[in-house]
Amino acid sequence: MTGQVEKLRKVALIKVYDGSFEHYKELKKTYSKDEWKEIYPNILEEIEKTKRLWNLYPQILIEEGEKKKLLEFLKKAPEYLTKYYKHLIPDYRFEVYELFSQYIIETAAKASNRRAYREIVSLLRQLVQIGGTEQAKNLMERLKAKYSRRPAFLEELAELRI
Secondary structure (H helix, E strand, C coil), X not given: CCCCHHXXXXXXXXXXXXCCHHHHHHHHHCCCHHHHHHHHHHHHHHHHHHCCCCCCHHHHHHHCCCHHHHHHHHHHCHHHHHHHHHHCHHHHHHHHXXXXXXXXXXXXXXXXXXXXXXXXXXXXXXXXXXXXXXXHHHHHHHHHHHCCCCHHHHHHHHCCCC
């Protein structure tokens, strides 16, 4: 309002690099679409380089419609999968199924208590809910075979009805 757009942009950019998605949206509003096409890649590149703003990165990708980059991000940081997979389902259904499968296998390899086993069953349920029933069945059989000497894990898996 006071015509201090450049000052607003500088402050907003600082806040973005502090992890504020709200300031990202405010910063974006200060540019025209053509101008933003020049600015946005630089912001994204800076975040990709530092990797310290992983919580902000997927939000920006969603805001900008960068589904392919979001998919690549989730391959590198599967712990964010359960939060952001919904944005990929329409276009990358089978890739999401594969990411879930890999994440479940990796999580199972580290699991050593009932709480962790329940988390794996929860992930399997999510996979079924998004349409990956066949993948979940196959995974469940693999897990039962691989971890046959973990009765608590087998009990938790038995709770899942597919």
